[in-house]
Amino acid sequence: MWHIKVPATAANLGSGFDTLGLALSLSLDVWFSEAKEVSISVRGEGQGIVPEGPDNLVWRTAATLYREVSGKPIPPGRVTVKSRIPLARGLGSSAAAIVAGLTLANTLLPKRLSREELLAIATRLEGHPDNVAAAIYGGFILAWDDQGAIRVQNYPAPDLRCLLLIPDYRVSTEDARRVLPASVPIQDAVFNAQRLALWIDAVNRRDWSHLRQAGEDRLHQPYRQKLVAGMGPLIEAALSHGAAFSALSGSGPTILSLVPSERAMEVAQALTRAALEVIPGAFQLHDVTPSSFGAECVLDSWQWRRGGSRRRLQLGPGAWH
Structure with a gap:
């Protein structure tokens, strides 16, 4: 079973409209295990409101990316989405769902995309980079458009x-x-x-x-x-x-x-x-608290620390915190 964890995010932060983002310790969690058919259940924030079928934003995003990259349908499975992020409150609930879906697809793809590639896709889907960049990279981020390419500078989260x-x-x-x-x-x-x-x-x-x-x-x-x-x-x-x-x-x-x-x-x-x-x-x-961690995917109970022999699966090249 795969466990995907994506932080809530705060964007703009006053003066940084569509530019600054901050990851928070509230999270959206997704568990996925392969099965003969797709089944989706939603718990926590959004239960009874968020779709539990093909229109579920996490699954729809995952299925779309997997097909675009591989040319094949995503493997079916049991999906449980549990969120602590309130909907439509300015805390990046849709960005977290999009990033969770991209992370799920990227985990199942034979060849994984880089974080930069996932950021570009997430920005296209979300419409602006601040929330999705903070959800992917964690910490405090500055995002900008460089002639159509989204760039990110990542800083440690404020210790407040x-x-x-x-x-x-x-x-x-x-x-x-x-x-x-x-x-x-x-x-x-x-x-x-x-x-x-x-x-x-x-x-x-x-x-x-x-x-x-x-x-x-x-x-x-x-x-x-x-x-x-x-x-x-x-x-x-x-x-x-x-x-x-x-x-x-x-x-x-x-x-x-x-x-x-x-x-x-x-x-x-x-x-x-x-x-x-x-x-x-x-x-x-x-x-x-602000979170230093961005989106991550863990297989069962594996744990990883920098320099250790086990590792968390990444969105793309580069080590996580």
């Missing part, structure tokens, strides 16, 4: 706690993109470029003192406020009580705050108080 304030309503990526303008004033573009540079400086030097400014944005968050109730007050509540960073996660409605461990309880309490005032309905608060 991650508080996720998740409202109990959905914001679709399509709706969140529909509210964005076709063009922005040049001063807003410069504003974001300056703050994106702060993000890269911070992860290079492991200095989180300027992350508050790195989270400031004029390209997408101001336009999405109408879709995310209380976004401004929630971000301000986190920052004013000790968070190093707070911003919309992806297209929302989740608010992601990066917090030093010693301030996590204070920030969590402040977010809860603010959420009770501004969110119309229920919400969840998750205390997780």
Whole structure:
């Protein structure tokens, strides 16, 4: 039996619209064992909503890639999908499903594709690279388009706690993109470029003192406020009580705050108080960590560490963390 594990991801991270991504310790897990017929079961987040047939995004992605590369149908089997990633909350649920499907197909192919090839396919399917790149590589990523080729610079994840304030309503990526303008004033573009540079400086030097400014944005968050109730007050509540960073996660409605461990309880309490005032309905608060691991596939109970004799199967060339 193969076990595939893909992290949730937070994209944009304030100033890095369609550019920055961060892997999180929430995950989507897929188990696959060959059988005479295909059977798919969904557990956890999405149970009762996500299809359990050929239209299941994990299986559909896997079957498509396998046929495109090999010219043959993917071997049938029993598939169990168990997700801890809430749907349509800005935490990369669709990106995780796409990457899980690509990983499954790549595991079964006679000749595996590289991570770079899988990233290109995932970006084409998802429409933008930030979530899928973080899901594949793990850690903190900077992604950019180089004349049609997607490039990624991978950095260690920030050593901060991650508080996720998740409202109990959905914001679709399509709706969140529909509210964005076709063009922005040049001063807003410069504003974001300056703050994106702060993000890269911070992860290079492991200095989180300027992350508050790195989270400031004029390209997408101001336009999405109408879709995310209380976004401004929630971000301000986190920052004013000790968070190093707070911003919309992806297209929302989740608010992601990066917090030093010693301030996590204070920030969590402040977010809860603010959420009770501004969110119309229920919400969840998750205390997780950034993840250094991207997508991986393990056969049964095999374990691997760098330099060991056993190994985890990879998406492509290069060693995992």
